[in-house]
Amino acid sequence: MDDADRAARKLSALLDLGLTPVDVSPVTCEAIKVGRRRYKVISARPAMGTLVSIAIVHSSRDRAEEAVGLVFEEIDRLIGILSRHDESTALAYLNREGFLDGMPSELSQVVTRAFHYHAISQGTFDVSVKPVVDLLEKSVEDEEGRGPTEEEIKEALELTGTGHIELTEHTIGFRKPGMGITLDGIAKGYIVDRAADILRRHRIRHFLINAGGDIRTAGTRDDRKPWTVAVQDPTKSGEFPDIIHLSNRAVATSGGYEIYFDPEMKFHHIVDSETGLSPDLNASVSVVAPTTMAADALATTLFLMEPEKGIELIDSLQGCESLIVDRAGRQAKTRGWKSASR
Numbered sequence: 001m002d003d004a005d006r007a008a009r010k011l012s013a014l015l016d017l018g019l020t021p022v023d024v025s026p027v028t029c030e031a032i033k034v035g036r037r038r039y040k041v042i043s044a045r046p047a048m049g050t051l052v053s054i055a056i057v058h059s060s061r062d063r064a065e066e067a068v069g070l071v072f073e074e075i076d077r078l079i080g081i082l083s084r085h086d087e088s089t090a091l092a093y094l095n096r097e098g099f100l101d102g103m104p105s106e107l108s109q110v111v112t113r114a115f116h117y118h119a120i121s122q123g124t125f126d127v128s129v130k131p132v133v134d135l136l137e138k139s140v141e142d143e144e145g146r147g148p149t150e151e152e153i154k155e156a157l158e159l160t161g162t163g164h165i166e167l168t169e170h171t172i173g174f175r176k177p178g179m180g181i182t183l184d185g186i187a188k189g190y191i192v193d194r195a196a197d198i199l200r201r202h203r204i205r206h207f208l209i210n211a212g213g214d215i216r217t218a219g220t221r222d223d224r225k226p227w228t229v230a231v232q233d234p235t236k237s238g239e240f241p242d243i244i245h246l247s248n249r250a251v252a253t254s255g256g257y258e259i260y261f262d263p264e265m266k267f268h269h270i271v272d273s274e275t276g277l278s279p280d281l282n283a284s285v286s287v288v289a290p291t292t293m294a295a296d297a298l299a300t301t302l303f304l305m306e307p308e309k310g311i312e313l314i315d316s317l318q319g320c321e322s323l324i325v326d327r328a329g330r331q332a333k334t335r336g337w338k339s340a341s342r
Contacts, residue, residue, distance in 0.1 A: 029068065031061045034222035043068045047075050048083075048188050050212025056199070057206035057222050067202040071195045071209075078194060081106050082187040084130070084180075095130065095180035099173035110183055110190050110293075111167060117186070117297040118162050121313065125301040126273035130180035131159040133271055153276035160273055185270070189252060189296025192216045196292075209292075213253045216292045217246040231286045231323060241325050242337075244288065252295035254303040255284040270303050279304050284325040287314065288337075294320065307332040 029043040034057065041064035044053040054071060058064040081104050083089050087096070090107050094100040100107075117125040135148050135156045148156075164175040174180075192209050196216045199207050206219030208227045217227040226245040232253050233240050244251065254270060272279055285302040289295040298320065302310035307324045314322040314334045324332040 029065065031065070032222075038222065039064060040222045041065055041068060043072075045072055047072070048079060048191065048211060050188075052209070052211045054195075054210075055208045055221075056204055057219070058204055063202065064204065067199055067204050070202065071198050074194055074198050075191055078106060078187075078191045082110060082183055082191070084182055084184075091181070091183065094172060098177060098179065099171070101171050103170055103172050106190075106194075107172075108167075108169070110187055111165075111172060111181070113190075113293060113297070114181075114183065114186050115162065115167065117301060120317075121301045121305075123162070123273065124304050125185065125297055126160065126162055127181040127183060127185070128160045128162050128165060128179060129271045129273050129276075130182040131156040131178065132273075132276045133182055133184075134180070135276075136271070157273075157276045185254075185300035186293060186297040188212070188214050189250070189291070189293035192250070192292040192296075211292075214250075214292050214296050215246070215252070216250045218248050220247060232284060241284065241331060242286075242323055244286075246288070249288055249290060250292040250295045251286060251288045252292060252299040253284060253286040254299040255282075270300060272304055280327060281306055282310075282324055283327050283329070285310070286323045288321045289317075290319045298322070 028045075029041070032040045032042070034040050037059050038057060039059070039061040041056045041058065041061060042054070044051055046052070052072075052075065054068055056064040056067065080086070080088070081090050084091050084095060086092060090100060090104050111127070114125070114127045118127075132153065135152055139148050159176055159178045159180075164179060165181070166173045166175065188211055192211050192214050193216060195209050196207070196218065200218070204218075206221070207217070208221070209216045213232060215229055221227050226247040229244050229246055229251055230240040231242045231244065232255065270278060282303050285299050287295045287299040287302065289298060298314065298317075302314070302322060302324060305313070307326055310324055311322060311332050311334050314320050321334045321337045323337055326332070
């Protein structure tokens with residue numbers, strides 16, 4: 001466990017006690033001297049429905065702390081564009097009105113890349129599943145705790161389909177009333193990448209950003225070795241499927257164990273756009289990629305696929321590797337995964 005994770009766990013303990021911070025400034029922030037001229041600055045704060053932790057190694061404590069503040073400002077700005085939960089965002093307006101003119105460039109970039117992953121996955125990655133996700137989220141409020149009926153799922157699926165989304169450079173719209181998009185499987189990765197851009201712009205060359213398992217690294221940690229990341233254990237047994245070492249790369253993990261919508265745990269936050277159901281083939285999927293957005297989208301995609309097909313897809317992409325743990329605990333790895341875990 002690295003220092004950023006320790007900071008995040010401290011904050012998590014506060015949240016578990018109901019002591020949610022009122023302001024949006026970094027909740028935990030500490031600096032540790034790790035050499036005659038080097039500091040490790042660690043900060044963590046709730047954002048994007050998770051904890052975002054940042055570890056920076058730099059010669060100037062003040063510059064590192066200033067950069068952390070700017071990172072969280074950028075995260076908040078992007079959430080204000082890409083969140084589907086805040087009615088004031090551009091994405092929420094699009095989902096509400098069915099059309100958006102003067103689309104922010106950030107939203108355009110994310111949707112364009114979402115279309116790319118939809119294409120290379122032959123439709124598996126599909127941001128148009130929001131009507132189904134809304135149906136599942138609504139089922140949480142049902143006092144009887146029942147899941148959605150087959151008829152309800154069928155009706156929601158009628159409102160999905162990336163082919164029914166019209167996208168130009170500055171506009172986006174839906175061909176069917178009632179459609180909507182969710183960027184949950186890609187936006188967090190995009191935001192982490194933009195946070196990394198802020199750090200590099202301020203000459204921070206050694207850092208790790210962790211947004212609930214969407215991780216971006218640069219340079220090395222305080223002992224001048226690559227950053228160490230433990231692949232999350234889907235069984236919560238305390239053992240990790242693998243340990244990877246990253247420098248100037250990203251990793252993201254998707255798992256159905258994260259958010260369930262029903263007591264029987266049949267429906268979770270990852271939805272198959274063809275069936276409207278949550279797949280149960282895989283327990284955990286981790287993808288290493290050049291960017292966090294790529295890792296985020298691909299991890300979501302592979303979670304929906306049979307392990308063999310998922311490995312085949314990642315093996316076809318330059319600079320990407322994957323580890324898949326299926327429901328029986330069996331592991332499938334891409335050809336180059338070993339190099340990622342050294």
